[in-house]
Amino acid sequence: MTYNINDMGYYGEFGGAYIPEMLYPNVEELRSRYIAILEEPSFQQEFGQLLKEYVGRPTPLYFAKRFSEKYNTKIYLKREDLCHTGAHKINNTIGQILMAKRLKKTRIIAETGAGQHGVATATVCALMGMECIVYMGAIDIRRQAPNVARMKMLGARVIPATSGSKTLKDATNEAIRDWINNPVDTHYIIGSVVGPHPYPDMVARFQSVISQEIKQQLLEKEGRETPNYVVACVGGGSNAAGAYYEYLDNTQVGLIAVEAAGKGIDTGESAATSVLGKIGIIHGSKTLLMQTSDGQITEPYSISAGLDYPGVGPMHAHLFASGRGEFISITDDEAMLAGRELSELEGIIPAIETSHALAIFKQRSFKKEDVVVVNLSGRGDKDLATYIDYFNLK
Ligand SMILES: *Cc1c(COP(=O)(O)O)cnc(C)c1O
Numbered sequence: 001m002t003y004n005i006n007d008m009g010y011y012g013e014f015g016g017a018y019i020p021e022m023l024y025p026n027v028e029e030l031r032s033r034y035i036a037i038l039e040e041p042s043f044q045q046e047f048g049q050l051l052k053e054y055v056g057r058p059t060p061l062y063f064a065k066r067f068s069e070k071y072n073t074k075i076y077l078k079r080e081d082l083c084h085t086g087a088h089k090i091n092n093t094i095g096q097i098l099m100a101k102r103l104k105k106t107r108i109i110a111e112t113g114a115g116q117h118g119v120a121t122a123t124v125c126a127l128m129g130m131e132c133i134v135y136m137g138a139i140d141i142r143r144q145a146p147n148v149a150r151m152k153m154l155g156a157r158v159i160p161a162t163s164g165s166k167t168l169k170d171a172t173n174e175a176i177r178d179w180i181n182n183p184v185d186t187h188y189i190i191g192s193v194v195g196p197h198p199y200p201d202m203v204a205r206f207q208s209v210i211s212q213e214i215k216q217q218l219l220e221k222e223g224r225e226t227p228n229y230v231v232a233c234v235g236g237g238s239n240a241a242g243a244y245y246e247y248l249d250n251t252q253v254g255l256i257a258v259e260a261a262g263k264g265i266d267t268g269e270s271a272a273t274s275v276l277g278k279i280g281i282i283h284g285s286k287t288l289l290m291q292t293s294d295g296q297i298t299e300p301y302s303i304s305a306g307l308d309y310p311g312v313g314p315m316h317a318h319l320f321a322s323g324r325g326e327f328i329s330i331t332d333d334e335a336m337l338a339g340r341e342l343s344e345l346e347g348i349i350p351a352i353e354t355s356h357a358l359a360i361f362k363q364r365s366f367k368k369e370d371v372v373v374v375n376l377s378g379r380g381d382k383d384l385a386t387y388i389d390y391f392n393l394k
Contacts, residue, residue: 009197014314017196061217073366087378089120095206097124100187111175113168114305115147117191122156132156137167192236193313196284207242229254232375237313243375260302261329269301272329303332304352351378
């Protein structure tokens with residue numbers, strides 16, 4: 001029994017590749033080659049070197065003394081906020097650009113909602129001298145001006161998606177259309193553990209460096225590789241997948257997934273997919289997603305742009321359905337207070353996504369001797385305007 005992916009590309013009943021026939025050759029090329037490429041020593045060598053020298057890995061595993069005292073347990077923070085570009089997303093985009101090079105692709109496309117994945121993609125395209133096209137909803141372009149500027153500064157072309165709700169799912173449709181029209185020279189970099197097989201597995205493998213490092217760092221600090229719990233926020237689920245990866249099949253380690261409740265589960269303005277979602281197909285994968293009774297995807301809401309996604313990846317749907325993962329949802333208000341608390345107690349301003357993970361200590365208690373690792377997925381610089389408005393810090 002494994003909680004990881006099986007040979008058919010499924011986690012339990014979730015996953016697979018539900019794609020239009022026109023997309024089949026692209027996805028099949030990737031599926032048939034990704035494992036062999038990943039396992040090439042030259043790939044491993046180049047990936048490892050870039051993670052070290054460009055991203056700045058290994059990121060520290062920091063014992064948060066004052067935060068631990070406050071909640072009467074041992075809390076370690078895995079500092080993905082210290083990665084180049086400020087979050088874990090770059091681990092995946094570095095991996096995928098190296099994959100694209102080995103597949104002889106010269107052109108990169110991506111879609112982005114909040115712009116964070118677009119920035120991480122534009123960054124690695126600049127690094128490798130590849131053409132970069134980012135699809136983004138016209139409304140999101142207006143809402144996320146700083147990230148649009150970053151992408152342009154990095155040499156990417158940002159193309160607005162003007163159909164439908166003019167947000168992430170429309171940008172995704174545009175990216176898929178582009179890929180169908182450019183099957184030979186283009187690689188599509190997906191930004192989380194979502195999309196058709198093999199994307200969820202490929203992205204989880206690139207992010208698994210997080211838990212590989214946690215094992216080694218805990219061994220040094222605690223004399224054992226396993227914590228009692230690993231905690232991470234879940235949008236699509238990539239930072240959580242990376243932090244859980246090495247522990248998926250070790251049921252001694254509790255896996256805690258934190259979703260955005262938005263204004264509250266029952267308010268109609270939420271992104272808590274495990275509570276509100278049902279089985280359906282999104283982004284080419286069978287998973288849990290928020291939808292109306294006739295199967296239309298509902299518009300999610302969270303104060304944090306990175307958690308504002310109507311589904312979760314298939315790994316997380318399986319962790320939820322099987323009971324292997326413990327799912328907790330946190331409101332906007334709870335997250336904002338936790339973000340401020342970590343700032344004041346530890347001198348670390350977290351991304352609002354991450355603040356959701358930090359907020360669980362008010363809801364759930366741990367034993368004093370428990371070792372709890374929280375994946376600090378990103379830094380709060382990008383969210384300063386939201387913190388300023390919320391706390392009236394002017
Ligand atoms: C994008 C993002 C997330 C959510 O994405 P996952 O794929 O669920 O990890 C979480 N935290 C930060 C800082 C992000 O930028």
